[in-house]
Amino acid sequence: QRTGYPETVFGEGKTAEQITAIIEKFRENEQVVLCTRISPAKAQSVSQKIAQTKYYRTARCLVVGSPMTPPSDSYIAIVSAGTSDIPITEEATVTAETFGNRVERVYDVGVAGIHRLFEHLDVIRGAKVVIVAAGMDGALASVVGGLVASPVIALPTSIGYGSSFNGLSALLTMLNSCAEGVTVVNIDNGFGAAYSASLINHM
Amino acid sequence: QRTGYPETVFGEGKTAEQITAIIEKFRENEQVVLCTRISPAKAQSVSQKIAQTKYYRTARCLVVGSPMTPPSDSYIAIVSAGTSDIPITEEATVTAETFGNRVERVYDVGVAGIHRLFEHLDVIRGAKVVIVAAGMDGALASVVGGLVASPVIALPTSIGYGSSFNGLSALLTMLNSCAEGVTVVNIDNGFGAAYSASLINHM
Amino acid sequence: QRTGYPETVFGEGKTAEQITAIIEKFRENEQVVLCTRISPAKAQSVSQKIAQTKYYRTARCLVVGSPMTPPSDSYIAIVSAGTSDIPITEEATVTAETFGNRVERVYDVGVAGIHRLFEHLDVIRGAKVVIVAAGMDGALASVVGGLVASPVIALPTSIGYGSSFNGLSALLTMLNSCAEGVTVVNIDNGFGAAYSASLINHM
Amino acid sequence: QRTGYPETVFGEGKTAEQITAIIEKFRENEQVVLCTRISPAKAQSVSQKIAQTKYYRTARCLVVGSPMTPPSDSYIAIVSAGTSDIPITEEATVTAETFGNRVERVYDVGVAGIHRLFEHLDVIRGAKVVIVAAGMDGALASVVGGLVASPVIALPTSIGYGSSFNGLSALLTMLNSCAEGVTVVNIDNGFGAAYSASLINHM
Amino acid sequence: QRTGYPETVFGEGKTAEQITAIIEKFRENEQVVLCTRISPAKAQSVSQKIAQTKYYRTARCLVVGSPMTPPSDSYIAIVSAGTSDIPITEEATVTAETFGNRVERVYDVGVAGIHRLFEHLDVIRGAKVVIVAAGMDGALASVVGGLVASPVIALPTSIGYGSSFNGLSALLTMLNSCAEGVTVVNIDNGFGAAYSASLINHM
Amino acid sequence: QRTGYPETVFGEGKTAEQITAIIEKFRENEQVVLCTRISPAKAQSVSQKIAQTKYYRTARCLVVGSPMTPPSDSYIAIVSAGTSDIPITEEATVTAETFGNRVERVYDVGVAGIHRLFEHLDVIRGAKVVIVAAGMDGALASVVGGLVASPVIALPTSIGYGSSFNGLSALLTMLNSCAEGVTVVNIDNGFGAAYSASLINHM
Amino acid sequence: QRTGYPETVFGEGKTAEQITAIIEKFRENEQVVLCTRISPAKAQSVSQKIAQTKYYRTARCLVVGSPMTPPSDSYIAIVSAGTSDIPITEEATVTAETFGNRVERVYDVGVAGIHRLFEHLDVIRGAKVVIVAAGMDGALASVVGGLVASPVIALPTSIGYGSSFNGLSALLTMLNSCAEGVTVVNIDNGFGAAYSASLINHM
Amino acid sequence: QRTGYPETVFGEGKTAEQITAIIEKFRENEQVVLCTRISPAKAQSVSQKIAQTKYYRTARCLVVGSPMTPPSDSYIAIVSAGTSDIPITEEATVTAETFGNRVERVYDVGVAGIHRLFEHLDVIRGAKVVIVAAGMDGALASVVGGLVASPVIALPTSIGYGSSFNGLSALLTMLNSCAEGVTVVNIDNGFGAAYSASLINHM
């Protein structure tokens, strides 16, 4: 692994002890560590044994050490449909920042009120790569994909009920996007969307 | 059934003889008859025995007798995403016209090139009720739903491939529309969308 | 948005603080606000900071301000199959009333005892638009659709077990309704059914 | 196997030669043989080598030998929603008759025009057991189940399109029937419905 | 409804108060009442207000009044694959007995140890109608169906994990049974299986 | 790869030219080659350019060179439910024989007539490993699994209609087998079942 | 059952009393008993009444009596993708050891860091049979299948989120493995994988 | 649209006349046009009316005009599992080349013979972005994702049978990839994978 490059730990289903042990091993090389999907209680327990931690409550992420320095001339736009998507988009944001990226948040601009999206079109179009998060109808990814020339990473969320089938509806919509330049990650995978976006933003 | 009101025949899986017999019975009361999902060959065969028929090739519809007279002051807008949706939207259009409605077609305005949709916003907003047909991502229904105040009937089509699963993707998107005022009919059910729209347009 | 027209908040997954803030912003224009899917506890907490609230426990809805005045000559019939559907139909009822509609409830008239449905046929046929809620077999929507000439909005509910698959069975039944004039909303979407019905009832 | 009791051959995917061979073996004991799902061409080929055959074109069934004698005092009612269901209901009818049952056909009485069903209620209620065939919404089974006191065998058909998913919609509806006394067979399994009905009718 | 014939209440999702009220109404005609899917706590609460109740803990059923008298010369066999199916088969047993049927239980005879099934073949073959309950592979219904000449009602249970998908695996197996004379009810629908069996057993 | 060990070619979707080229390359080392899923026409075309071919029509397999010599003291039993499964079981048989195994066929012993299975129990129990092929209810795998002590490889076939969903029903049944010692391969994967069985039979 | 051969109890959904009773009966013949899917609390309760128990907390297994003696010259390799799979692989390990097998654990060698897998290739290739457990993409089974000549039993786990659909993704991947010699068990069925592996390892 | 930038036409479901008309309109600005999913017959018909066409038979693509000039220092690697994937990967290759990219093909390196993949690791690692196409188990995307530091676009193909469910298996595997930096497009969407890859390769 490239020196200084962050290591990641998927916190779900691991005990605080397991997480602490993994982080300690990574920290021997003074590497930045990002732990995702970690509860407040576990994060607190880990922070008592590890120095330099910062916990992001909404994102449910724990960052150990200093995030990488972002390139000065480009950024990732993270666009989302509703306020319920925020935990997922914040996972994406913390991931992106830890891996050295400037992030512009454009939240709550779902297609039901498309004028709000247009108000932020400049910042979205200015991004080197765009992440679009949406649950329910997932329509936002296609709309944004049609408006920008940069690559779009579509991030379906499990927000919704009934026939949203925990994100399946948004996932299928995004995979079938009529707009060019849209690729898709797993439901609620804010980390993965940001990781791929970061690779592109560093080009 | 109200006098003069059209009767409909679902042509799929019926022989020309069966269709002819059903139409003849309806025509005794001089009622208009709409036969949907009928192939050119069957339509020709029926037309040799029944007077006053008109066949709509793209819509695969046969109309017998004169369509009802539309109200002068209102219309149905039929909006569709791509050219492949046309057979379905034409089924809707022929149905709507047979049941006495003026139709404004706004075709090929999918969200991948959303500016085309905005060019036609006035005609869409002017409609008493709007049908939105789309396959693949089905995102158009949510976008239109957010832009108009009138009821929107979403019509998923089976256009697409792979994970569109023959219209399932569009259907789910439309059922999960974030915009208010959107209801949904079965995949490729142009007839049903137009029938409901007609009920509303006559209010 | 048209002045005086209600604004809605989807309460699920929002904190009492978030809901309070959104309502306060809407109330600056003295607009009526409808908050759906809000628990008793959250509703109480919001009501301590906001004036003129009324909480509907079964519907899980909080209304702030005075509902709009309904048209005097028409109403929405809300028909449901069983008592378990009541939380969903009450969400529809409260929504419809808040948006200025008279509602006639025809509950517990499922097709297993179809005579009960016929006892109420006059009130159902007298409605300008009918909402039909049912879980399990969802058959009621087709039956009602065949009996009335007005538009029917089918509202599948998640009531049932086993192969009802949380409302999927009722949803599919309703989408495949053999009766004309039936359109469908998402599983358990009482709000959406009532919103669309309200648009039609105000025509 | 009880003497004289019919043997059955599932014709689909078997060659005329294979079918002939199986029938010849069964005929050694002079048993009646019912072959289902056999095409006209194969049936003709088989009939050239086997005596006493009768082919039912709509049902796609070939009967060899004389059907069993039905009990004089009871019958099976076979009720169906639409004309497209006829090939399936005829498979049921031929099966029932071959196994020695009187059948009363009540076809084309789907719930979209429920008054037609009521016109035939006496004959349906008079049956010892009722088969109800329907595709699309499958709602007829629940309605009939609620109207009769005898056992109902629900027979979902693959008639429909879009989200009927080749009979899945009707199958789920019927499994979730709110009416008591309804059991279900596989999609398009007219043979199976009639076989079970025959067992009951002979009690 | 025929006098003395039991009425049934589906207890799930109803409060003790609602259940009590419904039972009281039915008891005015001194009818037997069967309440299924009722928890011990609710049953106790109901029993404090209603006389002549008997609660069946495993079956989660409450019976009010005296079960009907069974015919002396016939019985229903209820066959099940494993001990985990017992709550469902007991719901079937209590239902059958309340509706006036003698029941022979043949539990825990799944196909993995098929010799156990053969030990009880006489009692199974002696029944007028057989209910076969199984989860997981659901194979028992086909095996029993092949061994008996009487009608078999297959009752899939939600027992299992992973790709049993909460009973879907057993349901599909049973619908596709290669044995003749098998019909199917909804997953975990012990009541429905017994109701239909009772209709047959009284013939 | 071990010398003399057969190479395999999956013929579906390859042209006769492509298949010929691949076989020629393998034959340079004089290795036996098994080509599965190859049509009669393609097989004939390949056989005109390659020596020592033998085509198995039912199995749709082409074998080039001499099958390996089987161990003298053990064999694979291939058990199947119905005659329609034969193309799949023959693919398994040809594969097994080409890889050097003696095969005992026990065909047409489905659970609907379980006595036929018991007639062949000795030959099944004598096998070192058993392949069980079945479509529709797939129940045979569980029954055989419960009767033998050797490993069972369950081979679901796509035989059936309606809710068999092209083999899904049999696949799920087999994955949920209550019997110990059963593992599963893909639907219609006769080759794969025989390959794994061959590995075990050579131990 | 062969003397001394372990009996197994599936603990899920059974009470401590039921489990104790079953074990006591088996212990009369001094047979080893393996109880899987048993919680710590139940295990403790059982251990107070039964002698010679040993509880494996991670595997959630209780073993009563002494495991069988393994063959000296062969072993089962149990390979897994991530640390979250450990509860499932430990169920497999305890099962294998109880049934008299030496197990080599090769954990946490998922394909995302494939070099770790290659470090352990010797121990994997040395096994008589290999179990490969993985959730999420389930890709490890295909990779290992391509690297070893021995039979591979693929064990999909429910680890993952979103479109992993509780193990469905891994299950499908494994059923469609491009590598030869791979068979599959149910999701999370560590016991079943080990049971089949044990049969093979004892050949 | 940027001058000189290719326009694309999705050929499926369009007549030769429709395609010709669309191309003619685009060619007025002398823009390059890529038509995908066009049959040989239609392509020939179009080529008779349009100049400068080149048809790619395997890719089923027609290119009109000269492809854009690729950047000299970077390329896209297109990696695929089997020969059956070639029509899809060639659609990707032709698309990428038309949009001005150098492509390195690394075909037929599926994980069942992973050594072949390693032979080409340098060319894969040297790419600025990698497309990985695979059907059946789809495992190749995870393996490649774990071996390269550049972005990976996973392209599931519909190759397979049985439980591959026309590409669903590969799609789910890829969405659940354990490797970082993998995003996914629709099943068989070679065009879409190449379009997104091209955006990245031009950075």
Ligand SMILES: Nc1ncnc2c1ncn2[C@@H]1O[C@H](COP(=O)(O)O)[C@@H](O)[C@H]1O
């Ligand atoms: N929130 C997340 N969602 C999906 N994958 C993640 C997430 N966080 C970390 N990962 C992945 O999980 C891997 C670490 O898994 P583990 O070794 O179980 O901690 C990392 O290399 C990432 O690829």
Ligand SMILES: Nc1ncnc2c1ncn2[C@@H]1O[C@H](COP(=O)(O)O)[C@@H](O)[C@H]1O
């Ligand atoms: N119960 C409900 N079900 C579905 N949609 C709802 C419901 N209540 C409100 N909505 C919709 O949710 C929007 C508000 O969402 P939000 O901005 O998240 O509060 C409203 O404009 C409605 O379209």
Ligand SMILES: Nc1ncnc2c1ncn2[C@@H]1O[C@H](COP(=O)(O)O)[C@@H](O)[C@H]1O
């Ligand atoms: N149309 C049908 N649908 C389902 N099962 C049938 C049908 N016709 C016959 N069968 C069953 O198939 C068995 C005969 O199958 P076979 O031995 O393949 O001819 C009979 O015993 C019946 O149980």
Ligand SMILES: Nc1ncnc2c1ncn2[C@@H]1O[C@H](COP(=O)(O)O)[C@@H](O)[C@H]1O
């Ligand atoms: N093979 C393909 N798969 C998916 N989308 C395609 C393909 N080829 C072209 N497209 C898309 O289809 C659009 C053209 O569609 P149309 O206007 O129907 O010709 C293009 O802008 C592309 O986004």
Ligand SMILES: [Mg+2]
């Ligand atoms: Mg774009």
Ligand SMILES: [Mg+2]
């Ligand atoms: Mg709107």
Ligand SMILES: [Mg+2]
């Ligand atoms: Mg109507």
Ligand SMILES: [Mg+2]
């Ligand atoms: Mg009834």
Ligand SMILES: [Mg+2]
């Ligand atoms: Mg039988």
Ligand SMILES: [Mg+2]
């Ligand atoms: Mg066994």
Ligand SMILES: [Mg+2]
């Ligand atoms: Mg191998």
Ligand SMILES: [Mg+2]
């Ligand atoms: Mg990588």
